[in-house]
Amino acid sequence: MADKVEGREATFFGGVRRFARTSGAVGGIAARVAGERVFGIKTDRAAHAEDLRAILGGLKGPLMKVAQILTTIPDALPPEYAAELSELQANAPPMGWPFVRRRMAGELGPEWQSRFASFSQDASAAASLGQVHKATLHDGREVACKLQYPDMPSTVEADLRQLKLAMAIYHRMDNAIQNDEIYKELAERLREELDYLREAAQMRLYEAMLADVADVHVPVAIPELTTPRLLTMSWLEGGPLQRWIETDPPLEARNRVAEALFRAWYVPFYRYGIIHGDPHLGNYQVRPDGAVNLLDFGAIRVFPPSFVSGVIALFEAVRDQDDAKAGDAYRGWGFQDITPEKVTVLNGWARFLYEPLLEDRVRRIQETDGQFGRTVAEGVHSGLKSIGGVRPPREFVLMDRSAVGLGSVFLRLKAELNWSKLYREVTADYDEGMVAQRQAEALSVAGVPPPK
Numbered sequence: 001m002a003d004k005v006e007g008r009e010a011t012f013f014g015g016v017r018r019f020a021r022t023s024g025a026v027g028g029i030a031a032r033v034a035g036e037r038v039f040g041i042k043t044d045r046a047a048h049a050e051d052l053r054a055i056l057g058g059l060k061g062p063l064m065k066v067a068q069i070l071t072t073i074p075d076a077l078p079p080e081y082a083a084e085l086s087e088l089q090a091n092a093p094p095m096g097w098p099f100v101r102r103r104m105a106g107e108l109g110p111e112w113q114s115r116f117a118s119f120s121q122d123a124s125a126a127a128s129l130g131q132v133h134k135a136t137l138h139d140g141r142e143v144a145c146k147l148q149y150p151d152m153p154s155t156v157e158a159d160l161r162q163l164k165l166a167m168a169i170y171h172r173m174d175n176a177i178q179n180d181e182i183y184k185e186l187a188e189r190l191r192e193e194l195d196y197l198r199e200a201a202q203m204r205l206y207e208a209m210l211a212d213v214a215d216v217h218v219p220v221a222i223p224e225l226t227t228p229r230l231l232t233m234s235w236l237e238g239g240p241l242q243r244w245i246e247t248d249p250p251l252e253a254r255n256r257v258a259e260a261l262f263r264a265w266y267v268p269f270y271r272y273g274i275i276h277g278d279p280h281l282g283n284y285q286v287r288p289d290g291a292v293n294l295l296d297f298g299a300i301r302v303f304p305p306s307f308v309s310g311v312i313a314l315f316e317a318v319r320d321q322d323d324a325k326a327g328d329a330y331r332g333w334g335f336q337d338i339t340p341e342k343v344t345v346l347n348g349w350a351r352f353l354y355e356p357l358l359e360d361r362v363r364r365i366q367e368t369d370g371q372f373g374r375t376v377a378e379g380v381h382s383g384l385k386s387i388g389g390v391r392p393p394r395e396f397v398l399m400d401r402s403a404v405g406l407g408s409v410f411l412r413l414k415a416e417l418n419w420s421k422l423y424r425e426v427t428a429d430y431d432e433g434m435v436a437q438r439q440a441e442a443l444s445v446a447g448v449p450p451p452k
Contacts, residue, residue, distance in 0.1 A: 094123040094131050095149065103147055107230040115225065119145070127282065129193060129298070134235060142235035143222060152194055152229075160187050177384065178391035185394035189277060193298035196231040198448070202297040203233065205446035206276070209268045215260035215291040236293040238285030245412055253290055258415030259422065260292040265406055266426045270312075273303045273439045277398030279405035281412070301398045302443070302451040305435040306332060311399070312430060315423075318347065318354045326350070334393025342390060345383035352376045353403050356419040365410040365419065 095103065100121070104112045113119060116135045123131040130148040137143060149155075163186070167179045192198060200221035207218045217236055225232035241257070261284065269275045276283075277299040285293035310332025317326035327343045335346075356365050384390050443450055 094126045095147075097121045099150075100133065100147065103150065104145075104230070107147070107227045108225065127296075135232075137222075143225070143232050144219065144235045145225070146196065146231040146233070148194070148196065148229040156190055156194060160190065163187075178389055181391060181394045182397050185397040189299050189301070189398070192300075195228055196226060197228050199231055199298045200226050200233075201447040202300045205274070205300070205442055205448050206268065206294065206297055208442055208446060209272055209274065210264060210294075213260075213263045213267055215256060216264045217287065217291060217293050219293075219295070236285065236287070236295075238287040238293045240281070241284040241286055241292075241409070242281045242412075244286040251414075251416060254413045255415050255417055256290055257286060257292055258410050258413050258417060261406065261409060262417075262419075262422050263426065264292065264294050265402060266423075269303075269402075270308060270426045270430060271435065271438060272442055273305050273308045273435050274442075275301050275303070275398060275402055277301045277401055279402050279409065281409065284409070299398070300448075301395075302439065302448075303395060303399075304451075305432045305439065307334070307395050308430075308435055309432045312427060314350055315354050315357065318350050319358055323347070334395050336391060336393075339387070341387045342384075345380055345387065346390070348376060348383065349380045353400075353407075357423045358420060360418065360420045362416050362418050364414065364416055365407050 100123075104119075108115060115137075117138050117140075119135040120133050122133075124134050124144070125132040129152060130146050133145045133147065135143050135145050164183055167183055200223065203218060203221050207220065210216050210218060219233035219236055222232040222234070244257075245254075261279075265276060265279065276294070276297070278296060283294070283296045285295065287293060310329045313332060314326060314329035317323070317329055323340065323343050326347055327338050327340070330338045330343065330346060335342075356363065440450075442448075
């Protein structure tokens with residue numbers, strides 16, 4: 001009992017310490033923003049953003065991860081904040097070996113080392129929620145053991161309180177985007193990421209959905225060595241995508257990787273209504289044979305099949321310049337109070353996202369200046385502000401994140417593909433009823449809880 005009490009106290013005070021460290025940053029910015037609004041005191045947003053990045057970068061935790069997601073959602077944060085936070089890297093300082101031994105004993109028992117033929121003392125990778133150690137099982141299989149950092153539930157809750165405060169502050173500064181649903185979505189997905197048993201099930205889900213997709217590999221979870229805070233999976237050989245890009249591979253190889261990533265994301269979405277919501281360079285590896293490893297299955301979003309239909313309908317509306325159909329599509333996405341004026345403004349962003357899919361030719365994902373996306377977002381922001389703002393539905397968050405995140409990867413790859421042809425292939429013979437059937441069967445087989 002004493003251990004349990006001590007654990008609860010450690011969790012509580014860990015959260016308090018976390019809250020105190022972040023609240024100083026957010027509270028200080030809040031005071032300066034209030035001064036600007038109430039007293040007309042002009043403040044330097046760029047300086048605030050730099051301060052915030054320094055503090056969040058030092059924490060290297062879930063708040064940093066959420067901030068990275070927010071930078072891909074137009075106007076969820078001021079552009080100054082987005083520019084600074086986009087520089088954050090998801091590399092946390094690793095736990096030392098004595099600490100790892102204690103954590104592993106807590107997950108697998110005091111004789112945990114006897115269950116491995118070898119276990120590397122040094123972390124192979126470290127991120128916002130945990131770190132990975134390479135190990136070998138007695139049957140010779142090489143595995144990756146992802147061990148969650150201690151006290152993460154309280155850390156997440158402390159960070160979410162600060163995130164809610166920061167987003168509320170920004171909404172008072174600028175109401176073009178009403179972000180309450182964005183917060184709810186981020187909070188639910190982040191809490192889900194803490195459950196490694198759920199992630200193991202989602203890994204099985206992706207293994208099944210991508211079984212027939214060429215050049216994409218998914219690790220296999222080892223159930224007997226997996227707990228809510230330890231995920232043991234097959235070790236996949238490959239190197240980081242960013243490092244591979246830096247070797248300046250030939251166009252054919254870059255195109256192969258880009259096509260594999262396109263299918264890895266959109267085959268599950270258009271055929272099962274499921275998407276991987278965390279597409280960044282750290283979640284991809286390139287194998288020695290040029291294929292791709294897909295990593296990290298904590299942020300998975302299951303959509304109602306009607307939402308998938310809405311995404312396809314919006315593409316068709318943009319293609320056909322049909323504003324009435326676009327309005328219906330936005331409603332299908334979950335947007336409320338859609339007016340002709342809002343359709344006109346939102347279509348600016350939709351055209352930007354869908355434009356590569358409209359041209360039936362080989363091309364780069366974006367052929368304009370690298371800042372064009374920000375220019376489009378600023379235009380959409382101004383338009384929304386002039387008509388009273390918009391409340392994006394929860395479903396918008398990770399869908400937009402995936403589109404922008406993948407686009408960024410394709411830009412870095414300098415891939416040249418017929419994106420329109422790829423899109424037509426993955427949406428061929430689309431049927432909402434079949435999506436519902438495939439989704440229910442896949443979730444059941446993998447053991448993933450159905451959406452609430």
